[in-house]
Amino acid sequence: MRTRAVVVRQAVVDDAEAVSEVRRVVYPYKAMSPAATRHFITVAAPEERFLPLVAEADGEVVGWGAAGLSVWTSEPGQSHLTVFVHPGHRSQGIGSQLAERLHQHLTEVGAVRVQVFVHPDGLEFARNLGYDGTRQMHYSGVELTSLPDQPETPEGIELVAFESVDPHAAYTADTVASLDEPTDMPMDSIEYDRWVEEIWNNPAMDKALSVAAMAGDEMAAFTVVETDRDRMWSGMTGTVPGYRGRGLAKLVKSVALRRAAAAGITSAYTSNDDENGPMLAINNWLGYRRVQTELVLLRTL
Known part of the structure; x- marks a missing residue:
């Protein structure tokens, strides 16, 4: 099988449609329209130091990653991170590339603790990155x-x-x-x-x-x-x-x-x-x- 060239770069507004489609496949129990995705990419507060990323395989958006400081809490240094990759493009190191970039960014902007939500099949991946469990969130x-x-x-x-x-x-x-x-x-x-x-x-x-x-x-x-x-x-x-x-x-x-x-x-x-x-x-x-x-x-x- 031919190895596809993967590029991780900062997301822009024009990525919203593609990101929304990948998210819909990964999370069929959630909703985020392209318009909502554009808003998400562009409106973060400056103090959040928000970094949105996409991963492209041969020019096609196949993954998303985002991280920033949590500015709606009185506890300093709290942050959030999200990574998801289209099921057809997993086990190629794409998620690891996104996570590495985002963890580096959070360290640089002063985050001290990171929160993530993961599928059960992503638990091993998250634990290998140093995450530990606190609770469960059920979707219905x-x-x-x-x-x-x-x-x-x-x-x-x-x-x-x-x-x-x-x-x-x-x-x-x-x-x-x-x-x-x-x-x-x-x-x-x-x-x-x-x-x-x-x-x-x-x-x-x-x-x-x-x-x-x-x-x-x-x-x-x-x-x-x-x-x-x-x-x-x-x-x-x-x-x-x-x-x-x-x-x-x-x-x-x-x-x-x-x-x-x-x-x-x-x-x-x-x-x-x-x-x-x-x-x-x-x-x-x-x-x-x-x-x-x-x-x-x-x-x-």
Whole structure:
């Protein structure tokens, strides 16, 4: 078999379509459109020191790698790294080339700990790079052909699409609800302007399908929907502490799935940590079934 020439280089906006296609093959249970990929490549905060890479084999994009400092946490030196390679181009050292470049970059910009998510079949590769396990993240999917009856809307609550929501209300709800998310680092340092640029203005967010439960001007609960052609991804579902115990997370997610089905979406996917029992119960009620488990690993630099 002829050896294909592999080049690792910094990603540019024009790579977005190809990267999105490779990602769709590697992660059939996630969603990231080309528009969302372009946004991801271009909008990182300067202090994140974000480095996106692609690997080309004879001019064809077959792999992706990215790393940067985690700037939404108060813990200094935390960082994230992602590497994936098209299944047809593995075992050729492409992943190792990407990882080497990214680890070198993180060391140069002052990272002290790196977090990665890996498939079980990539565990040996990650351990050989010095990573060790902390927890598991489960991914589930549901076909939007048969959903349970929508719960009743409590008195004093209005259901609205994100199209009509004040971003300040969404920011407040998101940052408060995120504090309870199981994680290896607290998400406790999210500035409004950066949140608007990276989250609110991200084309991944489908504001017509994302749903908020409003109590007057306050967002009590919400679910963020990201779409890519025939599939959707639940980016975040949360309830502000003062409104918990009223079934609002179940309500907004049920409404979002129904609206997605009406818009032509056929499959929905989400992720859960084992520790998030309430959301696991909601997803089970909605009919989600596990399709993949990824391992959350850490490495100290």
